[in-house]
Amino acid sequence: MLDAIVDLLPPATAGKRATADGKHVTTDAAGTRCAYVFKNVSDPHVGDMLYFRVYGGSMEAGHDAHNTTRDHAERLGGLYFVKGKHRDDTTKVGAGDIGAVVKLKSTKVRDTLATKNGVRLAPTELPKPSIFSAVLPAAKADEEKMGTGLHRLVDEDPAFEVTVSKETRQTLISGQGEMHLEILVQRLKERFGVDVNLEKPRIPYKETITRSAEAQGRHKKQTGGRGQFGDVWLRLEPLPRGEQFEFVNAIVGGVVPGKFIPAVEKGVVATMESGVIAGYPMVDVRVTLYDGSYHTVDSSEQAFKTAASIGFKAAVQKSGPVLLEPILNIGVRVPEEFMGDVMGDLSGRRGRIQGTDTQGRFTVITAQVPQADLYRYSTHLRSMTQGRGSHTREFSHYEVVPHDQQEKIVEEAKKQREEEK
Numbered sequence: 489m490l491d492a493i494v495d496l497l498p499p500a501t502a503g504k505r506a507t508a509d510g511k512h513v514t515t516d517a518a519g520t521r522c523a524y525v526f527k528n529v530s531d532p533h534v535g536d537m538l539y540f541r542v543y544g545g546s547m548e549a550g551h552d553a554h555n556t557t558r559d560h561a562e563r564l565g566g567l568y569f570v571k572g573k574h575r576d577d578t579t580k581v582g583a584g585d586i587g588a589v590v591k592l593k594s595t596k597v598r599d600t601l602a603t604k605n606g607v608r609l610a611p612t613e614l615p616k617p618s619i620f621s622a623v624l625p626a627a628k629a630d631e632e633k634m635g636t637g638l639h640r641l642v643d644e645d646p647a648f649e650v651t652v653s654k655e656t657r658q659t660l661i662s663g664q665g666e667m668h669l670e671i672l673v674q675r676l677k678e679r680f681g682v683d684v685n686l687e688k689p690r691i692p693y694k695e696t697i698t699r700s701a702e703a704q705g706r707h708k709k710q711t712g713g714r715g716q717f718g719d720v721w722l723r724l725e726p727l728p729r730g731e732q733f734e735f736v737n738a739i740v741g742g743v744v745p746g747k748f749i750p751a752v753e754k755g756v757v758a759t760m761e762s763g764v765i766a767g768y769p770m771v772d773v774r775v776t777l778y779d780g781s782y783h784t785v786d787s788s789e790q791a792f793k794t795a796a797s798i799g800f801k802a803a804v805q806k807s808g809p810v811l812l813e814p815i816l817n818i819g820v821r822v823p824e825e826f827m828g829d830v831m832g833d834l835s836g837r838r839g840r841i842q843g844t845d846t847q848g849r850f851t852v853i854t855a856q857v858p859q860a861d862l863y864r865y866s867t868h869l870r871s872m873t874q875g876r877g878s879h880t881r882e883f884s885h886y887e888v889v890p891h892d893q894q895e896k897i898v899e900e901a902k903k904q905r906e907e908e909k
Contacts (some may be wrong), residue, residue: 498583505543513607517583519544521553524600524609525595528644530679534590536643539570540601543609543730546582547589547601556608557599565591597646616648616880617662618866621669622690626683635659637680641672648672655692655769666867669900691813691860693897695763695770696888698808700725705799707791717786720744720752720793721779724803727772729886733760736776744780744792751789752777755796764804764812766901775800811894812886814859817842819852820869822877827851829872837861856884 504514505524513522522544529537540547547553549567554560568575568588581587595601598611625634638650638661649662663669667685676682702723709716727734735753744752753775760770780795818839822830824846831841831853839857846852862881869877889897 492787508608508610513543515543515584520603520606521545522607523547525597528597529546530640530644533738537588537590538592539586539588540581541586542581545585546580547587549579553601554604554606555595555599556602556606558594560594562592562595562601564589566579566731582640585768615664618879619665619669620660620662620689622658623661623684623685623686626685630682632678634682634684635684637676641675653692656690658690660689686857687825688863693768694812695765695768695809697724697726697804697811701803701807703799703802705795705802707795707798715786716788716791717783718791719781720777720795720799722799722803723778724777724807725774727774729772731772734774736774738776738778745782747790748789752791752796755793756800759797759800764801765809766898767905810895811889813889815856815884815887816859816881817880817884818857818861818879819854820877820879821852822873823849824851826873826877832874
C-alpha cells in the first residue's frame, strides 16, 4: 500500500487548498507563510499539541505567526515531527510537511496560521451530528469536572458537540454515531476520572392556547399585620405561531393603579415560563389586563403578581390549552433498494414524506418528523440499511401534539414532578 501511495498519489508539494474568499493556495516553499491546523491532541506532559499542515513558506520555532482566523498573534514554541506516539524535535516545518506545535495561546482546530493580514484558509466542512444524548455525572459532585472534561474533548474533536438546552436544562452531547459517543464517554472516564450516564434527551415541548378566554385572579390574605390584596381580570387570546407574548394594559379609570401594572405582567410572565398544563413554557399568547380592584393599604406589587398568576392559570384552563412539539426536517440518504423500508419506517414515526431525489446509486428522502420519534434513529437506520444509510436533521417548526400523545406527555410530566418532590 505504501508503494502504491508513492507511485500513484501526488507529492505533498503539489497540494492546494481553498481560501475563505473562494480562491486557492498552492503548496509553495517560496510562498508566503501559511499553515492549517487540523488536529489537537492533549498530552499530559506538554498540554495541547496542535497538528498543522504547511502550505506556504515555513513555520520556524521561536518565530511569530498570526492566527488569521481569530486575528491574534502567536509565538511558535517547540515544533515537532510526530510519528505515532514518538516526537522528533525540529526547528522548521516546510511547505508540504505536517508538524506539531505546543503552548499556543488560543489557536484551535480549523484555524489558519499565517502572516499579519495574510490568507485565511477555508475551514474543513464537518459532518453534522447524527446522534444526540443527554449526559449527566454518576456523582453529583463531578458536575464541574464533567464540564471541564467535555470542553477539552470538544477542543480535540470538532465533530463532537456539547450544548446546554435552555428549555430542558440538560447537557446534550452529539456526534457521528453511537460508537463515537461511547469512545468519548470512555475518554472522560480514563483521562478526567468522571463516570457519566447517557440518557434520552427530554423534548423541549411548549404550551399554548387555541381560543380566547377570560378569568379573574383574586389574591386576598389577612394575617396578624398588614394584609395582602390584589384583584385582576385577564383576557387571553392566541397569537400566530412564533409571536411569543404580548401584554396589553387596557385599564381605565385607575381601577388598578399604574404602579402595580408591571407586577401583573411579571406575574403572567413567570407563570408562562413554568407552564400550566405540563410544566413547559407557554408561548404565542396575548394577555390583556382590562379590569380589577385594589385596597389602599393591603395592595402591593407581590399581591398583584400573585393575583395575575392565579388569573392566568384560570384563564388557560378555559382557553383550550395544547402542547406544541418540535418538528425536524430530515434528509435520509440510502441505497435505492432500501427506499421503501425507510419511507415506511418514517411514516411509522409520524413523519411526512416531502420528496425524494436520486444521487447516483443512492436516494435522498426528505421528510418532516417529530423530534420525539427520532431518538437513536441513526443506529436504527444503519441497522435497516446494512450500515449504508445516513441522515441529517435540522429544526423546522413547532406543531400541535395529537390529543392522545398529549395525554401521555402530561401524565409523564406529573409523575416526574412528583418524583422530584
